[in-house]
Amino acid sequence: MHRVGYLLTEGFQIMCLATQTVFEFANIVAGKAVYRLENFSVGGGTLRSSLGMSVETLPLAAPGLADTWMVTGTLTPLTPPGDEVLASVRGFVDAARRTAGLCTGSFVLAQAGVLDGRRATTHWAYANKLRELHPKIDVEEDRIFIVDGPIWTSAGMTAALDMALGMVEKDLGNEMARSVAHKMVMHQRRSGGQCQHSELLSLSPRTDRIQSALDYARRHLSRPLCVEELAQVAHLSPRQFTRVFTAETGQSSAKAIEGLRLEAARLMIEQSRHSLEVVAKETGFRDRRHLREVFVRVLGVPPQAVRRDARQV
Known part of the structure; x- marks a missing residue:
């Protein structure tokens, strides 16, 4: 079973959790629990999203809690999330099979030093700032999502759905990904190389x-x-x-x-x-x-x- 952990911080962008639906439908299409999803935060407990909705989270403990980590973004990505969060990211990146920054979650990975020397993307509105603050990152602002080894990053909002679907394709094959996209009425499944803008x-x-x-x-x-x-x-x-x-x-x-x-x-x-x-x-x-x-x-x-x-x- 693939274990997917979502790292949330206070004020997380609620759209990031929409990607969980991709894994949920993969379970439905497979007819069994292929993915197990859990929400985490440094201390556990209730966290509020940028919209004000509350989500219960489990505390981060051992780095082997998940083999895929999804690091959510916020509406204030230029504000570092805190030393405990960054230390946790550094810890689970080494133990995980892959780690992803959803939208401005790329800033958390960047602030943790995870993206140095790698290709990455983020929401187009913040791409230049990511490049300016972290010159060791090869920022490609015109990509929907980027896979650089075990590190995945996505552009804003709905692009994270495409990235999650890309993970399903990587794990379970093209036909499974197509079936999930069909059930989610994603009429156009976008690959990572596409431009963010229509x-x-x-x-x-x-x-x-x-x-x-x-x-x-x-x-x-x-x-x-x-x-x-x-x-x-x-x-x-x-x-x-x-x-x-x-x-x-x-x-x-x-x-x-x-x-x-x-x-x-x-x-x-x-x-x-x-x-x-x-x-x-x-x-x-x-x-x-x-x-x-x-x-x-x-x-x-x-x-x-x-x-x-x-x-x-």
Whole structure:
């Protein structure tokens, strides 16, 4: 049986406990108790979350209480959690099979010195601060989650669910992970190599006209998409569309569509076995060479590296 311990501190972020549902459903799918979950704190007893909800915890004692430790984050990650907490983390990391920082829980691992010399991620809003405070860490703020040996770290909020699902896949196989994702209505199971941001979400247009044009573009990426066509969808003249689009999104429509194509291609590469020629055609790139050029220019890596990383998670 896999024993999963959650280390909570006062004011922990309640969303971190949502990851327990992934392990709960793994037990349901398996038809037996594959995972045992317990909540811990340094002294045990009742702890209050950032939302004010109370959770009972067991006291930390011997480091062998769990083989997987999930270190939860708080809304004040820049405040060290205390020497006892950090000493406990250092103690159980050596004895555990793996240790994970959920969202800003990465700061606890960093403050304990666990992440020095490793790749790690955290909530995008705090990534630069993590890099600034802990220069020995290779912070990759654009990743959903990262596995570096026995140390796992996740980005914010729902990314921790993807990381927990990645653990289930590592422990019990791909089919089990797919079944759990299906039961949890996670229609899109994201691998760790994915970007934290949705390209469409990051554009954040202010009006429905531009939003409708972007939605249209995303549904028709395999086609050439000219300004005239998008302007017609937005019920604007091409000149008006160009001006309004740039004002609302901060970039040209051509640049935005390239971002949507890149995001769609990346998802196809990570989640399917389609050839790069098929991926390029389906997402609107001229050919495989054009696809590679954009990947290297924007992401710094070729599409083959993205596929390789996704399969290693």
